[in-house]
Amino acid sequence: MASSITRPDNKLSWFISGDRLAVATKSSGSWAAINETVTDGILVHYYGEPDPIPYDQPEQYPDIHPALHSALVDYVKGKLFLDRAGQFAQVPETAAVYLSLSREHMRVWKNMVNRRLPSLTTKIAGPRFMVPLPINSR
Amino acid sequence: MSENAKSFAQIFQEIQQVFPDAGEAYVRRILDNIINEISIERNLKKKETPINSVDGQMFYDLSVLGPAKIFRVDFMNDDGDYVLIPRLLDGEFIRKWDIT
Numbered sequence: 246m247a248s249s250i251t252r253p254d255n256k257l258s259w260f261i262s263g264d265r266l267a268v269a270t271k272s273s274g275s276w277a278a279i280n281e282t283v284t285d286g287i288l289v290h291y292y293g294e295p296d297p298i299p300y301d302q303p304e305q306y307p308d309i310h311p312a313l314h315s316a317l318v319d320y321v322k323g324k325l326f327l328d329r330a331g332q333f334a335q336v337p338e339t340a341a342v343y344l345s346l347s348r349e350h351m352r353v354w355k356n357m358v359n360r361r362l363p364s365l366t367t368k369i370a371g372p373r374f375m376v377p378l379p380i381n382s383r
Numbered sequence: 384m385s386e387n388a389k390s391f392a393q394i395f396q397e398i399q400q401v402f403p404d405a406g407e408a409y410v411r412r413i414l415d416n417i418i419n420e421i422s423i424e425r426n427l428k429k430k431e432t433p434i435n436s437v438d439g440q441m442f443y444d445l446s447v448l449g450p451a452k453i454f455r456v457d458f459m460n461d462d463g464d465y466v467l468i469p470r471l472l473d474g475e476f477i478r479k480w481d482i483t
Binding site: 290 | 402415431
């Protein structure tokens with residue numbers, strides 16, 4: 246069922262208060278609740294958590310940009326080498342080798358996330374130009 | 384899916400070449416944690432969810448969404464289309480002093 250409001254953009258506003266969304270309308274100078282009961286009337290767009298990898302579907306792709314999939318291998322290896330370094334804490338030379346391997350894999354991961362990810366995920370490319378106003382509009 | 388994409392099975396296989404004794408559940412947990420963390424930190428996962436509007440109710444609970452950064456709210460018009468509504472930047476002040 247649709248609402249009875251023709252131009253919600255002129256009549257309604259929203260704001261966040263803690264864990265709650267407020268949708269309000271201006272009514273005789275004050276903000277008040279709306280007088281509309283509409284199924285699925287409000288559509289909230291947000292950045293949220295991705296879906297976890299389903300246990301029964303290992304062929305599923307991780308819910309993240311494909312450019313990061315290879316780097317995920319490096320991240321996990323970095324963590325596992327760190328675990329192994331901890332297991333060999335009594336043998337400092339061996340632990341040092343595992344630690345340096347861990348750092349190397351983490352360096353690859355961080356490099357991908359910090360330097361390459363922003364350029365891989367954007368859909369805008371090429372140089373940007375300042376376009377001056379037409380002479381007659383100055 | 385692009386050719387760079389790797390399924391969980393492929394990722395796990397690559398890890399097992401170096402760590403044959405790595406547990407699947409442990410690797411899966413490490414992956415889920417970092418994917419969640421990086422997605423929230425870098426705003427990588429856009430989602431949308433509909434909510435029923437209720438007559439006379441101003442506040443709607445969002446805790447079911449988990450960690451979420453709301454960037455846009457639409458309201459259904461009389462044609463059944465969703466229309467972007469503006470955000471009140473000083474909502475806290477209005478909530479305390481100006482709500483009837």
